[in-house]
Amino acid sequence: MTTTPIVSAENVFKYFGDVHALDGVSLEFESGIIYGLLGPNGAGKTTLIRVLTTLLRADSGKAFVAGIDVHADPSGARRRMGLAGQSAAVDGFLTGYENLQMIGQLYGLSKIDARSRADEVLERMSLTEASGRQVKTYSGGMQRRLDLAASMVGRPEVLFLDEPTTGIDPGSRIEIWGLITDLVDQGTTILMTTQYLEEADQLANRIGVIDSGKLIAEGTSADLKDQLGGSIVEIKVTAADLDATLVALRETFDGTPDYDSGRNVISIPAANGPADLMAAARTLESLGVMPTALEIHKPTLDDVFLAITGPQGGES
Secondary structure, eight states, rough: OOOOHHHEEEEEEEEEEEEEEEEEEEEEOOOTTTEEEOOOOTTTTHHHHHHHSSSSSSSSSEEEETTEETOOOOOHHTTTEEEEEESOOOOSEEEEHHHHHHHHHHOOOOOHHHHHHHHHHHHHHTTTTTTTTTOOOGOHHHHHHHHHHHTTTTSSEEEEEEETTSSHHHHHHHHHHHHHHHHHHTTOOOEOSSSSSHHHHHHSSSSEEEEEEEEEEEOOOHHHHHHHEEEEEEEEEOOHHHHHHHHHHHHTTTOOOOTTTTTTEEEEEEEEEEEEHHHHHHHHHHTTTOOOOEEEEEEOOOHHHHHHHHOOOOOO
C-alpha cells in the first residue's frame, strides 16, 4: 500500500532574472517526521520554503502539502500548514497573549475559541507567565518560542521552520529543540532549514542538502555519513599557513583534501586510518608547519556537508 507524502515538490524551478534560485528541485517525505534542509547561504532553502508555503509561485513544477496543490488551492493548503520564518512574525507592542489571540481570529476562529487556543499554545510553549507582557520585552529565545506558538495556533498538520534557532543563545536553542521534538510527538510534521549542522544531526529524521538551487544529496544522517566512509583526518593551521599546507596535502593525497577557510581547517578522507594521519603529519613536518590541531575521527555531518558542497569560505 502506497502512502501519500505529506510534502512533495516535483521538478520545481524558480528564477530571479538570471539566477536559478530553484533548479528542478524534487523531494518528498512522509508524515510524522522532521525533515532537515541544509545548504550554504543563497542555496535556495528559503525560496523552496516560500514556494511550499504559497508565499511565492514557482515558474514551473508542482508542490503539494497535505495532499493539496499549493498553486491550484493556496487557501486550502494554508489551512493545513504553519510557518515560522527567519524574522519575527509578531507585534512587539502587543502582549504575547494579544498576538496569539489576533492570529487565531485571522485564522477564522471565534473570539472565544481564539482566546482558548492562545491559552493552550502559550502553555505548550512555556510562555504563560510572560503572556501579559509586551513582546518587545521578551528575550530572543522567548520571542522565538512565541513565533513557534503563533505558527501553531491554527493546529497545522505541517509546520515549516526557516532557521528556527538562528541568533539565540545555546541554552534557548536546546530548549527549542525540545519543543520541536514535542510537536512531532504530538502529531505535527516539520520541515526545517538550518545553518547548524549539529541541529540537523540531533533533530532530523531525514536530511536534504540543497546547493545552487539543486537537491544534491538526501538521506538519514547515518546514510550521508556513510557516503564518506572510513575516518577523517582534520588539520587546523594558521591562516598564514593554510594555502601552502593545502597545496602540499593535495599532492600527498591526490587532490582529495577539502577545507574550510573560515576555520582554517583541512579535512582528508582517511581510508587507511592512522596511516593517513601519519602521512599528513610527515607532510606538515616537511613544510615546517606546526598545526594548531591534528586529529582523526569518524565522519560528522560537518564533514559530509563540506565534502558535498565544497569550500564555503566559512559559511554553512
